[in-house]
Amino acid sequence: MISNGPLLVLAxxxxxxxxxxxxxxxxxxxxVDPQQILQVRMFITLSINSLFLTIRYPKELPLGKxxxxxxxxxxxxxxxxxxxxxxxxxxxLPLADATTxxxxxxxxxxxxxxxxxxLIQIGSIAxxxxxxxxxxxxxxxxxxxxxxxxxxxxxxxxxQSRQGLACAMIGVLGxxxxxxxxxxxxxxxxxxxxxxxxxxxxxxxxxxxxxAAPGVNFNFNLGLLQWSIMGCIGLSGTFMExxxxxxxxxxxxxxxxxxxxxxxxxxxxxxxxxxxxIPDVTSGMGAVLIIQAVYVIQRYRHREDDIVDIEMAPYxxxxxx
Numbered sequence: 001m002i003s004n005g006p007l008l009v010l011a012x013x014x015x016x017x018x019x020x021x022x023x024x025x026x027x028x029x030x031x032v033d034p035q036q037i038l039q040v041r042m043f044i045t046l047s048i049n050s051l052f053l054t055i056r057y058p059k060e061l062p063l064g065k066x067x068x069x070x071x072x073x074x075x076x077x078x079x080x081x082x083x084x085x086x087x088x089x090x091x092x093l094p095l096a097d098a099t100t101x102x103x104x105x106x107x108x109x110x111x112x113x114x115x116x117x118x119l120i121q122i123g124s125i126a127x128x129x130x131x132x133x134x135x136x137x138x139x140x141x142x143x144x145x146x147x148x149x150x151x152x153x154x155x156x157x158x159x160q161s162r163q164g165l166a167c168a169m170i171g172v173l174g175x176x177x178x179x180x181x182x183x184x185x186x187x188x189x190x191x192x193x194x195x196x197x198x199x200x201x202x203x204x205x206x207x208x209x210x211x212a213a214p215g216v217n218f219n220f221n222l223g224l225l226q227w228s229i230m231g232c233i234g235l236s237g238t239f240m241e242x243x244x245x246x247x248x249x250x251x252x253x254x255x256x257x258x259x260x261x262x263x264x265x266x267x268x269x270x271x272x273x274x275x276x277x278i279p280d281v282t283s284g285m286g287a288v289l290i291i292q293a294v295y296v297i298q299r300y301r302h303r304e305d306d307i308v309d310i311e312m313a314p315y316x317x318x319x320x321x
Contacts, residue, residue: 008247009259015240017266021274022233030226034087036218037233039206042199044234045241049192049199057190064193071181075194076201078177083202085171092164099264100138101168103129105175106260112176113183113257120300127293128261134286135264135279179257182248191245198241258297261290 019041026032053061064072082105089098107125114121178198185194209216222230247256265287271277279287 005247005250005256006259008243008250009256010247010262012240012243012247013260013263013266015236015243016263017270019233019236019240020267021270022229022236026226026229026233030222031219032222032226032230033216033219035206035209035216037230038083038202039210039218040230041234041237042202042206044231045238046196046199046203048235048238049196053190053192053196057193060190060193063197064189068185068189071185072189072194072197075178075181075185076197078174078179078181079198080201080205081174082171082178083174084205085167085169085174089164089168089171092160093168098164098168100132100136101165102171102175103132103261103264104172106179106257108172108176109179109183109257112180118300121297124293124297125258127289128258131286131289131293132261132264134289135268135283137282179248182245183257186249191242191249194245194249195238195241258294262294265290 023034023037026037027034050061063069086098086102089101093101107129110125182194210218247259250256268279268283268287272279
């Protein structure tokens with residue numbers, strides 16, 4: 001049976017796919033910069049969270065308890081690097097490549113936060129990532145497959161591609177820090193406080209981008225539909241961040257983070273239902289592999305009599321300080 005933590009993370013991925021779909025609609029039908037969508041979303045998140053905390057948990061404002069303030073700052077910085085790295089990598093890499101590299105973050109976080117790794121868990125993580133590769137079909141994998149047919153993969157990895165890879169790796173490291181920090185904070189801080197620190201950091205960075213970055217403009221000339229969609233993204237984003245933070249904080253063994261891989265499967269379904277993009281056979285195989293691997297991780301999460309049993313506690317102590 002799946003515990004509450006993984007269920008909350010899985011629910012957050014349903015909401016995340018809806019948010020990404022709405023954001024894609026805005027970016028393709030109106031001149032809305034991703035920074036504008038992110039800023040409006042985080043402003044709504046910060047406003048709602050602060051109002052609720054002021055009424056129910058005033059002592060948690062503005063930056064949470066002193067005992068976890070360092071982890072809250074690390075979560076905020078990690079989240080900023082994760083978001084910025086992913087979005088900037090999209091300027092240089094295909095979506096499939098950026099998505100595949102971005103999903104190294106939950107893999108890294110699981111290695112950092114899991115106190116004990118078994119052979120079943122290691123194999124399931126590998127199968128999860130294989131499923132992601134089958135769905136997204138990143139060019140750096142397909143290029144190698146066609147190398148024997150006279151195609152030179154070095155032509156694809158130009159300086160821009162390498163720059164995109166560097167941005168993606170920064171995003172991965174940021175994601176690992178963010179997920180691991182949420183796990184280590186646990187129940188010592190309210191999930192809304194953790195989300196508020198992240199939202200504040202994003203608002204500061206996006207404001208600097210609007211003020212200093214060339215070509216990044218806030219578009220006020222939007223119709224009622226576009227503003228309504230952005231409001232919906234903000235409300236949904238608040239709910240999604242709460243579910244994700246509460247799920248990762250509630251689960252005590254670091255298994256909930258693997259539910260993030262389900263986002264790829266849900267995005268595949270959304271493409272089929274909304275944009276009528278029919279997935280091919282390899283994408284279907286990848287979806288099945290991810291679902292099966294996540295099920296195995298949850299089904300055998302308490303098993304400790306594996307042949308390979310790696311004690312990870314010495315490597316996770318750094319986050320306790």
